[in-house]
Amino acid sequence: MIRFRNGFYADIREEDRSRTTISYKAGVLDEMKTRVEVRAFVRVYDGRMWYYASVTDTSNIQKTLDGLYDAATENPNILKDPVVKRFERNVDTIMRFKDCSVRDIPAKEKQDLLLSYLPLLSEDSCITMPSGLYLDRNSVFHFQSSLGADITYDYQTCGLSFSCSMAEGEKKFSGHWQKGGVRFDELQGLESQIRSAISEQTNFLRNSVPVVPGKYPVVLSPEAAGVFAHESFGHKSESDFMLSDETMKKEWQLGKTIGSPILSIAECGSVLGCGYVPYDDEGTKARKNYLIKNGVLVGRLHNAQTAAALEEDSTGNARAIDCTFEPIVRMTTTYIEGGDLDFDQLIAPIKKGYFIKTIRHGSGMSTFTIAPSLAFEIVDGKLGRPVQISVITGSVFETLGLIDGLTKDVQLLSFVTGGCGKMEQMNLPVGFGGPYVRVSSMNVQ
């Protein structure tokens, strides 16, 4: 039983995390381990400063908390502090993965699953260094605060990632494919998907041509559109960047038209997948937040501190990558909502443009970037040859206004490798996605 002191706000976040990693390189076992760690992160707030500590021996939580109390200054009015007033007092238990926990699946079964797919990576002679990775994570979180919040929930992801080097003569390509899910059985029966992805990539190696740089209409796949939404606008919606500059609130006034009228971008922590966060790391319950609705700025992402500073409500977006860091404002699952076209209708009006199918990475500030992996020409409304593109870029706000077509179907994706980086906290699992998105002009290099 934690003993909280009056005159301060405090909370404790514990995570019991199990993570299995199995990898093969060129058919040889490279890694096989299951790491189980229990850590806690302790926070104390006195109305002026936050005091944090990370704990690996959870029997020391009380001692650590008392040490932080001693460093802080007692504040009899702490409950009236606008930040503290934003903290919710939820009491809840949500265990969605108790009956399908990856902790209960023997490592041998996971290894056998991975091994069953590896031969598919060697079916084409151009593949020279195939590698396969199985990853899973099951976490049980427990959050308690001095206000009485007491939340327990679990989180689970599992997935497979395959990569291979492809080389034929002077032509080279690095192929990748991955599938993420929340249940182990979602990873079975993927042979045809993997084979099809490899075939597309070997075709790319053999037949892709360099792009002629310029400005073209571009169609983004759900993967590319999701990364675009995340990088181009999601990060701008994280309100902590507004704290340093008092003019920002005016600049980012809700109600302002900032994109095409067909564009809506939403964010929600209750979507199952990598970005599943039913309660954030300050105990705030997840909710669906629109960032842009029909082209109009309607919301932004908050933790308690930013919500108080901007006099808005918390949104359930305080997240840390693990119990060695404090929660900051982060995305959960971010996506563009669908439109009214099918894919053929979307590309039909394009005389000369490009379709970005998969990507290597993206980034976003005033200019966003997407580095495509697989990309194809669009010529006279039809998909054409594969093309090599190093990067597509554009001004975020200009591009938001140039979106002129969306398909009906929306795909939400979860990846098990990589993740979102922000300052010192890298590789936070997030979900993303959207429909196929047409942009009338982008800078293609």
Add this chain to the structure above:
Amino acid sequence: MDKEFLTKTSRSVTLNVTAGKIDSFREKEETTSTVRVYEDGFVGIAGSLGRPDEETLTSKAKDALELRIPYPCALEGELDEGVLEREVRNEKEIIPVPKLIPTMRSFLDRLGEECPRFAFSNKIGLKNEDAEYRNSCGRHLVSSTGRLSINLIAQNRGSGNLFDSAFGYSGDHFDEDALISKFKEQYDAFYKDVDLESGRYPVVFEASDLMGKFLQQFVGELYVAGASLLSGKLGQDVFSEKLTFQDDMNPYSHPGTCFFDDEGCVAKNYRPTLIERGRLVNLLTTKKSSSQFGLSNLGTAVAPYDGVPSLGFHGFYLEPTAESLRELVPGKAIFVVLASGGDMTPDGHFATPVQMSYLMEDGRLVGRLPELNVSGDFFNLLEKDYIGASCGDPLDNSRMCAVMMDVARS
């Protein structure tokens, strides 16, 4: 049975800065222990948080041999000088922890006065790391290092941007006047808009920002697979004679770095070399990949405390060819502060947007450039277009390099 032991302890104190004010204090301490045992071409690994009983951990590592993870036993005993032990301590107290908050408050207040139109945020931290490696061949290495990191992002008030510029320092001393002066030079140039015709220009990058984009090409496994642009070129003079490229594991030029890798390897001058005077002399390897593919082991492996060693890289070091930026690029050049999101096509065409850069004339920043796109070919950039590298900034040893690139307005 051959064995090796690795223990690491890190202690850090981190301040968060919002609007130029410190609003949080975070303290972390963590110790991890690793035992690796080798038998019949396999490795067994056990790791733990804290310092558990060594025999218990060794017993767990022996049990892990059952997983049959192939790994060559290539433990090394004597160092080049014929000794088994070495201790390198670069752990002077930079700022006493109790004085960190008042010292940084004063620094941030001064910085705010000197740069009033910028709003500063992000992190300031002190970190100390100790590492100890022992193996059954008798090698015993001890490292103790510390560094101060100041990573501030700056918003030009009213710009509406996430951030507009970045100021950084990482080193083993704190010289407030010198830092203020350095940051102020950038600040003054930020508010002088300058323009540039599209064309070819010398472009100055921090070494990590340019070479980091190319590091994948040096991966040994990709090299032998024929999937690297460098495949088949080991031992050949493929780059400019002015280019020597090393991993900086020297704690005196790269404070905070351990002088040995996670497999207990120690390089000459603590800087394993990939390119020496234009010649590709090594690739990124571990003991496993070097043995598997008949390559030299570079000695830069990193390993999770409970996992198999993998490829690592610690710091980008380019042999200086000039004493200063002024000597390196006399006349006009583009000084890149932020170039994010670029990449290379499979045939080696590199392109990146430059979100933030300054026009530099004779080594001085004279004004802020608009957003640019820069591009070039991998081999040309490191051969005929490679201009050279300057000596480290006297303040923090950061290496700057210059290459000729195609530059266009965004």
